[in-house]
Amino acid sequence: MVNLGGAIASLYALGYGRHETSPLRVLPYYPVFLGAMNLVVLADDAFVFLLSWEFMSLVSWPWWWRTTAFLPTCEPATSIW
Numbered sequence: 001m002v003n004l005g006g007a008i009a010s011l012y013a014l015g016y017g018r019h020e021t022s023p024l025r026v027l028p029y030y031p032v033f034l035g036a037m038n039l040v041v042l043a044d045d046a047f048v049f050l051l052s053w054e055f056m057s058l059v060s061w062p063w064w065w066r067t068t069a070f071l072p073t074c075e076p077a078t079s080i081w
Helices: 002-019 029-042 046-068
Strands: none
Touching (some): 029 046
16 A cells, blocks of 8 residues: 555656756655655564654655755744743
8 A cells, every 4th residue: 555655646746846946855765765654564563663663754854854945934933022
């Protein structure tokens, strides 16, 4: 099921990523993320599951950061104190 979902998301991403000016910011993380999702499904015990889950989370963090790092920043919130 994970691989089917990954294949559907990959097909969707082909059209969605056409506007991307620098696709190499995102592309290296995608196969590693799919592999981490497969590790979560294939885990035999709770320790391997949690370790795989953390690996998936660590891989998705730079993937998210690389896509949002170049967005314009907003003004910081003012303190009410």
